[in-house]
Amino acid sequence: MGEPERVQTLNEKQNWYWKKNIKFISGLLVIWFLVGLGGGVLFAAPLNEVPFFGVTLSFWIGHQGAILVFILLILSYAIRMDKLDREYFEKKHEN
């Protein structure tokens, strides 16, 4: 079945904005997965041998560390998107 051509109403600059957005979200979600489900679950057994202050590293990630990383992810998304909005504004008014 042939793939018909899609409607494309975003102009070049809008497309650039959307692609940047997707790239950034993907990066953040990779960190989200590695820290939360990786460090807290998949690699919990080996990391349980690593001491972290009074507890083990995996215990800390599972109970507190992952949540701290989650805050940073959402914060960096808001900051980065503000910057992207500004870059887009400048790009749009270049010519």
Next chain:
Amino acid sequence: MSVEVITIIMVLFTFALYTGIGWWSRVKDTSSFYVAGQNVPTVANGAAIAADWMSAASFISMAGLVAFLGYDGTIYLMGWTGGYVLLALLLAPYLRKFGKFTVPDFIGDRFYSNSARTVAAIATIFISITYISGQMRGVGIVFSRYLQVDIIVGVLIGMAIVGFFALLGGMKGITWTQATQYFVIIIAFLIPAIAISLQLTGNPIPQLALTSSDIVERLSTIQVDLGMTEYMAPFTNLSLLNVFMIALALMAGTAGLPHVIVRFYTVKNVRAARWSAVWAIIFIALLYLTAPAVGAFAKYNLINTIADQPLEEVQDIEWVSKWETTGLLQFDDLNGDGIVNFAEGSPDNEVVIDKDIMVLSTPEVANLAPFIIALVATGGLAAALSTASGLLITMSSAVSHDIYYRIFNKEASEQQRLRVGRLSLLVALLIAAYVGINPPGFAGEVVALAFGLGAASLFPVILLGIFDKRMNKEGAIAGILSGLIFTLVTISLILSRTIFGTEEAIIDSFFGINAQGVGVVGMVINFIVSFIVSRNTPEPPIEIQQLIENVRAPEMDNSHFEAAATKESE
């Protein structure tokens, strides 16, 4: 003054406060009834999201669940906050840009189908009722213990307060009330946590005391000595596969919660939606970083107070006898030696303790001042009521906006819609009161079902609606139905003993995945089915594709925004 009197005074004071705020911000038009007129400041909206999000489960149950699951309690800590990341990054900004009233609105418009709208509205109503029943159980526990009233009376008082300002104020009234409730919730959670942390570790910051002190390590050792599982070691209560699946199911299920998503419609623009999310996660994390400390400290105190002590002495302790009368704490001297044998999970265990009383009893176990005990009760009520009111609004808008206005009566006037909105809110209130007074015997299972169904139905469809332009009506409906049916059937089979009353569970698990985690499989099925079906059926109409493109375009291209930005840069 007794604890009960102080509790009544504090509860009355906060209820008066919430009611006053509901009155002050009452509304008259439909738009403010559903989404607060989109003029709520970012920080207030963040606090309201946090209060909406943190239900009786977060305040009353979570630390107790963590105390008994140990390491594996991460499924709740990480599952609920991790889901918030998905919501903030993948759903909230785009749904705000789309700019409609409700989740079924997005699904119905994006998939140009009233069937999709109806399915989404029904899922919304089901998830909301399930959640409200959980909140009502929280209200019931608090009232029955601290106000010494009958559960029925307690639930009715709670419903009257929620109903009063929800009917009066709609979403706007609720937003300001919830922002206030957040501060009641967090103060009520932090003060006893700080006190107990000081007492046990000498460190006034419970979040840090969890790792810097040796309490967790000592708790691990004590638990092993008593015959329980090791507190700090992973996968002693749940397998790795189940921890992974349940965490993921809670994440996806939480991200699809309609009453939280709708919050992001109440901000000015997309940028404000992103920053509301930042504030909300900070507010939420304040409680979620404290909960594991409360769980570990409370468990440590509890074991030291009752384990291996003479049963008669234990039963003489005031808080023990009061909780015993509620039936949430029970002793049974199996071996007849007069000593309390506390070994959760082993056959010799003589203590049956409801996990929901851990947080509420913490200040009493630690011998803290009566006003702190009253404060915790007030906070538990605030958590339950703030979530219940958000759910009521979501449920009534699914009925009045998505079903009545969009499907049955497209010519309905603003007045009529508002009337139907309030009427359905009233009906929802009555159902919630009924469920609160007669909670279903399988409340825990129903909650698992709600998260699983959310993960398998709403979450994938909203996600694909934004990120897959080629996704069409046929794909979305086939995806929702296959995800829903698979999850519903599998959970029913696993929990057949409580749901159908069979002797044995029809299946033990789905290839090792238990009922709480099986929603993830439903979600994967939803993704696969909707992909295959959409690629073999006609692509969505041109105006829908343009709609999606518009959601993706920078907000700045909206004309009023452009003007503001130009002015700013000059």
